[in-house]
Amino acid sequence: MIGRIRGTLVHKQPPDILVDVAGVGYxxxxxxxxLFQLPALxxxxxxxxxxxxxxxxxQLYGFIDERDRGLFRQLIxxxxxxxxxxxxxxxxxxATSFARCVQRGDLSSLVALPGVGKKTAERLLVEMRDKLKGWLEEMDARAPELPGAAAQVRPADKxxxxxxALVALGYKPAEASRAVAAVNDDGVDNSEELIRRALKSMVSA
Known part of the structure; x- marks a missing residue:
């Protein structure tokens, strides 16, 4: 079992990354x-x-925070x-937002995520409620670190x-294109920020 890796970030194409560990690429x-908290290449x-x-x-999945890995393992x-x-x-x-979503019984926010239908969302609310007891207090006490600096990319590439990245997450190409175009402006200089804004706009829509 591989529980943790430490190495040099050599490639990232959301949601995939490559980490060099003593000459072996994972x-x-x-x-x-x-992704938003990863350092530059x-x-x-x-x-x-x-x-x-x-x-x-x-497949190997990676997480900066133990809370996110823990939630991932509960979700599957x-x-x-x-x-x-x-x-x-x-x-x-x-993880914090998901826990609060479950606590409020916020079905609409879950259904807004690609691949999450109403029945799956209802199942998540029911099955995760007991599993997340106590999480909110713990997560509020451990404020997340600020995101690391993102690598700069050419405007066309971003x-x-x-x-x-949005298509890889399950959104349709047309949806991804519209969402990115809606939040793309001169103040956005990297793909990670574009993804963050587009996800926020689609989930809150």
Whole structure:
């Protein structure tokens, strides 16, 4: 079991990243909540991991925060929620936001996430309520660190990267294109910020 890796971030194409550990490149998929906190390419990163094995694939998932990995592991225990959907949920909202969403019984915010239908959202609210007892107090006491600096990219690349990341998370290409175009302005100089704004606009719509 691989529980943690530390190395140099050499590539990131949301939601996929590549970390060089003593000459060995580890491919991981990360939620956007983790991507936004990664250093620039060439920086050192430490990630908590979850290793998923299926008959047709083996995939390593990475998380900056233990709370997000813990929530990921709880989510994939829910019927109908696999690793890909759990990653999408954590990309749309962090662990604190999800816990509060469950606490409020906020069905609409969950249904707004790609791949989460009404029945799945209802199941999440019911099954996660007991599992998240006590989480809010703990998470409020441990404020998340500020996101790390993002690598600079060319303007044309940032749009393509942001749209590609949203499609990888389950949004339709047309939806991704519209969402990115709606939040793209001169003040946005990297794809991570575009993704963050586009996700926020779609989940709150």
């Amino acid at each position: 491919e991981l998929q990360v939620p956007m909540t983790t 060439g920086g050192e990163v430490t990630l908590l991991t979850h290793f998923a094995v299926r008959e047709d694939a083996q 225990k829910v019927s109908g929620v696999g690793p890909k959907l759990a990653l999408t949920i954590l990309s749309g909202m962090d 749009v393509a990267d942001a749209e590609g």
